[in-house]
Amino acid sequence: MMRRSTLLSMDAFSRAEDDVRVRTRAGAYVTLACLVTTVFLLLSEYRQWNTIVSRSSLVIDREHGLKLDLRLDVTFPHLPCDLVSFDVLDDSGVLLLDVDDENNHFTKTRIDQRGEPLDAAAAASFKLDAEAAQLPPTDPDYCGSCYGSRDQTRNDELDPANKVCCNTCSSVREAYLDAGWAFFDGKNIEQCEREGYVDKISQRITEGCRIKGGVRLNRVQGNIHFAPGDAFRSARGHFHDTSMYDQTGSLNFDHIIHHLSFGPSVDNMQSLEKASNVAIAPLDGKQVLPRYDSHAYQYTYFTKIVPTRFEYFSGSVIETTQFSSTFSARPIGGGTTETATYTSGGTPGLYFNIEMSPLKVIHKEQNKISWSGFLLNCITSIGGVLAVGTVVDKILYRAERTLLNKKQ
Structure with a gap:
């Protein structure tokens, strides 16, 4: 009886009778x-509970073997496609000179002075017989001059197959590059005159160029740049033949960045704020079109790339990157302004200096x-x-x- 009374005293939910309520x-x-x-x-x-949000965390990037998927779309309103080259250099020793269109899925589109793409008829207004332009004259004994850029003094002693010849305009340009000589517009060079290269350059000198495409890069520090003329490398370093650019004062590297990213887009991630999408391509829409004479200017973007992973609520994962960028415009001749003093040197162009972060940001969708x-x-x-x-x-x-x- 005592045990029952003790147990009943512990009832925290005691109830009153209905008749006293x-x-x-x-x-x-x-x-x-x-x-x-x-x-x-x-x-x-x-x-x-049913709302999906994205939570972020910061970890050390331990991924190995991943690449940067560079995707860019840039317009140069005052630079013809024939004079702009796109190079990639990184600290691992990879060097891509004048990145090939077909292998790296890049396209160059000629545009007029209003920024509109030239239609098929206008693009073909300068007509060269492509086959004739790439082949030497029909004379089987023809051996074109290299104009001193290569040693041809012993050609008379050699068989035709072993002679040093520059039979096309492109072979003369290559010989000039190897010798480190300025090529200019090819005027007074018989091969270029015959193939119409001189006329081609003079007719397109007022055009612009839009370059669009992508290439896979190593995840290491380096730079990608657009510079005037063909690129070549010597014991002294990496150079460009800027002779044609230097003698034409109307050319410059004013530009419009339609798109620049180093990984796939994540626009379809439901829970991300718009700010996260902007960080993947923060330079989209940027225009650098100064009113001053920018012919001898070098534009540089210092980019800090942060590897980023987006984990969807459905279980799928996207590896991409975000980046921040600082812009600099420097006259290659040096000088002093109200805000800074610049050193002289360098090549006109558009440069993107890349620096990788050792940290990775993970955005994860969850309840x-x-x-x-x-x-x-x-x-x-x-x-x-x-x-x-x-x-x-x-x-x-x-x-x-x-x-x-x-x-x-």
């Missing part, structure tokens, strides 16, 4: 208010609250509403009883 109109209103409030809070908790958190919040909401309702009901009941006693 007092039901009031105020209590009914409080009950209805509690029910409405409880339903509203439970629906709110469900929406919170705003966990399942256990949802249940706990529901129980808390119900208990809180009942507790507040009980207090309000007691206050109203006591107030009602007090008023009735005063009237009596």
